[in-house]
Amino acid sequence: MPYFMQFDPSMKAIRPTDNTRLRMPTHNGDIEAHIYYTKFQQIGPPLVAVPATDDNFRVLGLDPATHTETSRWIVPPFPLLSIAFQKGGPFIRDGKLSDDWPGFTREETAIVSGDYRPGVPGFVARELDYPLDVAEVDTTDWPIEMWVGGSAVREAEPEERNYQLVPWAYFPLGYLDLWLEQYRCFHLGLDIPTKLSPPDTDIDSDRDEHTTDSGMKTTVVSLDESAGDDAGKHTMYAQVLVDSDIDKAVAATQYYAHGYFLEGVLKYWQTTNQVDPELELDPEGDGIGITGQPDHVRTVREKLNSLPTTAEDMQALVDDIEAAGIYLD
Template sequence: MTYLMQLDPSMKAIRATDNTKLRMPTYNGNIEAHIYFKKFRQIAPPLVAVPATDDNFRVLGLDPTTHTETSRWIVPPFPLLPTAFQKGGPFIRDGKLSDDWPGFTPEETAVVHGDYRPGLPGFVPRELSYPLDVTDVDTSDWTIKMWVSGQATRPAEPEERNNLLVPWTYFSIGHLDLWLEQYRCFHLGLDIPTELSRPDTETESDRDEHTTDSGMKTTVVALDESAGDDAGKHTMYAQVLVDSDIDKAVAATQYYAHGYFLEGVLKYWQATNQVDPELELDSEGDGIGITGQPDHVRTAREKLNALPTSAEEMQALVDDIEAAGIDID
């Protein structure tokens, strides 16, 4: 069954960026959604939320003049899988968030582990049933943690357990559709659905994926007009597979083949005019994003695919990078 979300092959792919406003067309109007971070605390999926706005209430069939809300969000911030932003997905890019939006405070956010869904107004365990007043829910046995760095966490202090919760689990667009329908039905006194809708299936994609025998995995996506100033460019995500020949060659140099290592390699190639100096580099723990003109991205891909697999050749490359004053780590 479908609820609100409309998937259409004509919908363009979107490049997720920080502080971005989205439109999600439905049969009853546009739902406003927000991307706060294209990756949050080095977790790969974008952090997305549906704000509690008058227009969103109207699209859900709720009267904003009588509807009261205890949260800034209808669906609080959660990690949404990147497949939601591929061709045929549910979103249209609608510009940057305005400065008057109160925004999102990472330092006042905790991680909640387990199988969770939105309650009113935060994330609660799936086994808790509607109707639900989350202010009366006992959270003493919940696994709630605070981010330290990257994906490292520590147990939340007692005063931190009441922070806004972001689920550790990644979710598909089908969950977002279900959560919106649950919210709508709850406030209208209708039967509340529990099953994911059709958008749980994968959207169409123009992704070009390739993995070399040596362990370099690259995925290239062509950006269209929905990407704004980046329309016409290509964006590529590159990563070295664990225990591959490249990974072992890098390990022999006492480095790790993460995104920051690849950034150092690419910066060296840029400095020596082996790849285009205007390529945008966005590294993280697992890999690196590269955006630029199609032929420039293609050259970068060819260079990465040809990274040496012998310890001696990799060490020679590392020596050249360090001699150029480029930080690999």
């Protein structure tokens, strides 16, 4: 299956902001995508969707006049990891969302927390196979919940089960491309792909990526003029590798080495003036995004690379963080 999206090193790193309209160049034209929230509730990643517009249908090779939908979205809103917006990716900032698109509201949102996948065009249970008529999908037994706060949810009331569904999980960028390609192929009567071909060129060659022996992986990207006020800054994504020395040391303290734990560590370093207090922190399940001046980001990288690798030293750091009144998720 040919790669539907066009990835090119000339595409700039961008920072997602609320109510942003994006362009996604394809071999057939530009797909329009929307970012509704930079952070959706407490789960971190931007909430992204591809609206069901005439222009989007045309790019996908579908006739808007004959194409009928059961949803306002070709790809319904879902949390997209922040690393999807780094340099070389498929997104180009295209301005703010217009007021004539109905958009998305937190108040009419429910969470799908079970084993599901994007359907055509809605979210469906994983055991359902293509071809699929979404209008006939029975959601009676789906685990649909309402967000309360933090990681807390409650069972949705009967009337709430009909709200717009948002997945309680994270997905890498490739899934958005795959869902578009599945949607396109489904309606064109083509074989439904299960994975996409990789890009023809290495789009990540200009990233500064480093992994320590202790398990800290960091990737730094320089932001240029396309980032607006953030031009000249560096953005870094940091994560602890599973089963690494740092991961095991954190686990010994009864915590998990995810992005929210790293956020607590960084906030402690900020309050004790070990790193710049103006750094922007964007945590998520797998890791954390950090944006700031190049020398400040460089300092954070050095500090993260030297995180303790023994249970005793990590517990001492955790004790200091908690004593400072900083909550570790």
